Amino acid sequence: MAIAREAEPVGSLSEIKEAGLDREDLLGIFRNLVLTRGIEERGHILYKQGKIPGSFYTGRGNEAASVGVGTAMGAEDVGTPLHRDMGVHIVRGVEPWRIFAQYMGRADGPTQGKDGNVHMADSRLGLIAMVSHLPAMLPVAVGCALAFRIRDEKRVAVAWFGEGASARGDTHEGMNLAGVRRLPVVFVCDNNQWAYSTPTHLEYACEHVADRAKAYGFEGVVVDGTDVLAVYREAQRAIEKARRGEGPTLIECLTLRMEGHAVHDDAFYVPKEMFEEWAKRDPLERFRTWLRENADFSDEEEDEIRAEVKKLLNDAIKRADESPLPDTSSLLDGVFATPEDLDTPHHK
């Protein structure tokens, strides 16, 4: 039997207004969803063209979950988004050309060619770059929340993890520490039902990952991760609750990973019917329909947004392609930080 609360969908424009979003914000969310998907689709093409070394990962099916949570974060909040959470980087304002430069291993990528794919973040936008080991960044986010609590700041940290990573000890240690100290942190589980080829029943034995929250002394919520407004509303509630000093929340966003683990993987192990069923709940289509039914979203508005995104992507790829490959003289640089490296707004 489920222990976690199951979130309701958002019924109307007035309901979402209560949660803090006006119509313009909603169009912004639609634009961010389109841009998030666009970056990954164009990245996939670049990969097939041989322009991206290594491997390539997308968050197809998870766009509403990442954009929804990202939209609920405050300007001073911080987070540790993962490889299905491109939407968070987009909402926080990373420039798309820098993402393409990162994909292509260019000198102007956020990691200057030192790391690849979504292993990046602009710390000045309040994001901390992920590592491959999941959920290594979860207790790191808890540490940010600990700092906010020590300094008595009204800021919140958001920690992402997947249902696969929920099986590792870092998840337990991080959530337990956060629960014991009632830290201002929100845990977001991107439950896309497949950890590479491993299904959920081989990752955990409870009904929902969010059921575990009760054992750590805080609330767990399961939300339809293809519904951007439901995700936003739950994230906003949890973030504001944490900001008031009322402790952590675990939000589980239920989605389906609509592609393989990475582009080399055809996901043969996922039942075809499962893809077909979840394709009907495509996050972009759902929100587009909602906007048409509840917010008089017009063809002209949609065309304008899609045209803006298309131009942005074209310009971004062009600019990224002009960025040079890193000079090998940079190989030895930056293993150790210098005191000047601490001259950032966030390290002080």
Next chain:
Amino acid sequence: MAEKTYLQAISDGLRLEMRRDKRVFVIGEDVGVYGGAFKVTQGFQEEFGQWRVIDAPLSETAIVAACTGASIVGMRPVAEMQFADFISCAWDHLVTVAAKQRYRAGTPVPITVRLPSGGGFSGGPFHSQNPESSFAHIPGLKVVCPATPADAKGLIATAIEDPNPVLYFEHKHLYRRIKDEVPEERYTVPFGEARLHQEGEDVTVVTWGAMVYTAEEAAKKLQEEDGLSVEILDLRTLIPWDKKAVLASVEKTSKALVLHEDTRTGGFGAEIVATIAEEAFESLDAPVKRITAPDTPVPFSPPLEQAFIPQVEDVVAGLKDLGSY
């Protein structure tokens, strides 16, 4: 200057940093109410409160990872591992996240991890290790191993000030046994500068931590018995290490013995010996000698542990070999 134990010097150094910099906080198991398993943070919670001296759950990964997160948003955390041995639980975090974050993502991680290390009192396999060499192998981590009270105090300040993850190995066998004059005021001791523990002419001993005193006793014996003049270099920090001082000393004495309490294969001594072989070969009058613990876990029973940890007589024998070569 007052005489302080090695332990008191660490405690004093840490307290001074917490007084001068509000960003510094301590987190670990039993560091608050209890004052730490070895009492390094005794009285800290009374002075700084429970949010700057934080009793953590038994979660080494979360403790060190939380330090990383807090450091990125402006704190200067100091984690205490109850015993250095338990850092194995946080190995993944240190090596995967903390060590690489600056290089790959441009984000410095200014944290200090205090590690009570070393054997000599029947702590057994899980309370006696000196795992410094395994961390010295990881690019991005700094490794500090003070031997004297004055260095212990100065190096903890440098560690906290450093913009990188610093592993501060404090040798438990020195805690209350070693006392010396320590300046009252705050000061720092630079990383990467060896300390000349004793000047000599005939053989160089390169060592750190508790082995400095083993080397000193052995050298004293040899001076008295054989008139052999031994130079002892205390590295103080392994990453970075003072290659220049080691090479200069070897060039002077033409014979070298590298001594450490950590196990042999892949120990940091091997790096020092290789460097001497590469860069001072022409100066050598004898093969470089290594004295280390053998490649076993640290045994519990006193005679076994004594046989494991390099003893004064082992060093005497090694130096005699070199002296007569």
